[in-house]
Amino acid sequence: MTHWRGIWAVFGGGLVAGAYVTKVPPALPQLRIELGLSLVEATFIVTTFNVLGMLVGMAAGMLGDRYGRKRLALTGLALLAVGGVLGASVHGFAALLVSRFIEGVGFICFAVPAPALMSAMSADARDRAKALGLWSAYMPAGGTIALLAAPLFIAAASWRALWLALALAAVIAALVCAREVQRSPPSAVSSWRLVAESLVSPGNIAMSLLFACYVAQWTSIMVWLPTFLSERGASTAAASVATAMMVLVNVPGNLTGGWLLSRGVPRGMLVVSACAIAALCELGMVAPVLPAALRYALVLVFSGCAGVIPASIFAGLPMHARSRQHIATGTGMVQQLSNVGQFFGPLAIAWIASHYGGWGAALWAMLAFAAAGAACGGALVAIENRIKR
Numbered sequence: 412m413t414h415w416r417g418i419w420a421v422f423g424g425g426l427v428a429g430a431y432v433t434k435v436p437p438a439l440p441q442l443r444i445e446l447g448l449s450l451v452e453a454t455f456i457v458t459t460f461n462v463l464g465m466l467v468g469m470a471a472g473m474l475g476d477r478y479g480r481k482r483l484a485l486t487g488l489a490l491l492a493v494g495g496v497l498g499a500s501v502h503g504f505a506a507l508l509v510s511r512f513i514e515g516v517g518f519i520c521f522a523v524p525a526p527a528l529m530s531a532m533s534a535d536a537r538d539r540a541k542a543l544g545l546w547s548a549y550m551p552a553g554g555t556i557a558l559l560a561a562p563l564f565i566a567a568a569s570w571r572a573l574w575l576a577l578a579l580a581a582v583i584a585a586l587v588c589a590r591e592v593q594r595s596p597p598s599a600v601s602s603w604r605l606v607a608e609s610l611v612s613p614g615n616i617a618m619s620l621l622f623a624c625y626v627a628q629w630t631s632i633m634v635w636l637p638t639f640l641s642e643r644g645a646s647t648a649a650a651s652v653a654t655a656m657m658v659l660v661n662v663p664g665n666l667t668g669g670w671l672l673s674r675g676v677p678r679g680m681l682v683v684s685a686c687a688i689a690a691l692c693e694l695g696m697v698a699p700v701l702p703a704a705l706r707y708a709l710v711l712v713f714s715g716c717a718g719v720i721p722a723s724i725f726a727g728l729p730m731h732a733r734s735r736q737h738i739a740t741g742t743g744m745v746q747q748l749s750n751v752g753q754f755f756g757p758l759a760i761a762w763i764a765s766h767y768g769g770w771g772a773a774l775w776a777m778l779a780f781a782a783a784g785a786a787c788g789g790a791l792v793a794i795e796n797r798i799k800r
Contacts, residue, residue: 414532418542420591421525422549424488424584428518429553430560430577431491432460433658435511437561437651438570442507445570452504456511463515464750468523472743473605475524476736480531480595481588483524483739488585490517495578499571517581523746524595525549527738530729532593537673540726544669547721551661558655609740613794614731618724619748621682621787624780625720626749627756628689631777632696632710633657634757639770643703653707657714664718669726671719678723678795682788688716690781697771720784727791730798756780 435442435457443453475483494514501507526546533539557577564573609615636657637650645653671681692713696706724745732738763773 413534413538413542414591414593417532417592418529418545420584420587421484421528422545424484424521424581424588425525425546425549426553426556427488427577427580427584428491428521429550430557430580431495431514431518431553432550433554433557434561434573434577437558438565438573441565441570446502446504446507448504456504456507458754459508459511460515460518461750461754463512463519464746465754466747467516467519468745468747468750469606469609469740469743471519471523472609472740472746475527475739475743476605480524480527480739481592484521484528484592485585485589487517487519487521487524488581488588490514490520492578492581492585493517495574495581499574499578519746522549523743524739526725526728526742527735528592528595530738531595531735539729540673541669543725543728544666544672544722547668547718547725548662548665551658551665551718555655555659555662558651558658562651605737605740608733609737609744612731612733612741614727614791614798615741615744617787617790617794618727618731619745621720621784621791622724622745623748623752624784624787625717625752627752627759628693628777628780628784629661629714629717630753631756631760631773632713635760635764635770636710640707657710660711660715661718664715665722668719668722672723672726677792678727679788679790679792681719681723682791683785685717685719686781686785686788689713689784690778692716693774693777693781697774699771730795 439453439457442448442456448456471483490513494510494512494517497513498507498510501510526543529542529546530539533542557573560576561570561573564570564576633654636654640650640653668681672678692709695701695709696713698706701709725742728741728745729735729738732741759776760773763776764770767773
């Protein structure tokens with residue numbers, strides 16, 4: 412029988428982790444004034460999460476598989492709480508950066524073993540697809556909560572109140588997970604074998620590259636949408652709300668992806684279809700002949716339809732793992748490539764737009780990411796057909 416209370420407990424922890432990722436941007440103006448941060452220093456505060464994910468994602472997965480996923484997840488939530496409390500008490504850049512580093516380690520320690528914990532609490536493949544489709548929504552859902560709540564906390568008190576509120580949420584999530592989540596026994600497989608066998612899995616490789624291509628597109632649009640709208644006369648508040656809506660509509664896409672997979676829709680077909688829709692939306696987003704409202708509607712369609720991709724990836728991890736003991740290591744591999752896409756995608760789009768004539772010039776990079784994602788989807792079709800045979 413599927414242990415849904417435990418699955419929802421893990422998802423609740425995911426919402427807290429997702430909120431930690433997006434709590435900084437709304438607070439940056441106040442942070443910069445109060446702590447005297449330069450623009451470069453503020454950028455480091457934002458990107459610390461991505462750098463950590465690029466470096467230690469797979470190592471965290473291996474630790475979870477080797478020594479126990481629940482133990483690692485609870486450690487992650489504890490580190491999120493510690494980092495939040497420390498961050499709320501700092502008075503300078505170095506201390507704030509240390510606190511974000513601790514939060515980043517906590518985020519990786521929780522996010523990497525979470526899908527494996529959900530998979531272990533699912534009784535069959537259909538429930539597993541639903542559970543992992545739900546997990547794929549943790550980042551946009553938690554991120555939207557933080558984006559909408561941050562202005563309220565900052566206006567009522569300060570950014571420090573937001574930090575403390577999320578630290579308290581992390582403590583509560585840890586207590587609920589400790590009570591509801593089933594313990595996973597440590598793996599008998601050696602750490603190096605877990606890493607080596609996960610790295611050579613064709614399915615893991617295809618899904619990792621797919622996630623990198625997906626987040627390179629989605630994060631680039633999310634990061635630069637406020638700038639794009641502001642250049643066209645939108646107010647700061649309107650641009651922020653428009654961006655929050657773009658993040659939010661990704662959640663129904665995540666859930667729909669899990670539902671479609673549980674109904675037997677082939678993963679590769681879902682991925683290729685989503686990549687094709689994404690490419691068509693990207694063509695319209697930068698087309699100056701289209702009305703502004705229609706271009707923004709295409710941004711929402713892009714985010715909603717592309718949301719089936721992370722659901723497809725997380726639901727595919729158990730299928731492509733050599734054994735259940737390899738799932739968290741495979742998740743770490745996917746997470747690592749995801750952070751590469753998150754870090755370099757927006758930088759690449761900004762560099763192309765600034766050097767080659769504006770946002771329209773960056774369209775070709777976006778279309779290349781979409782085409783590469785579709786190729787990964789085609790590879791998954793071939794790999795999974797071979798597995799079934």
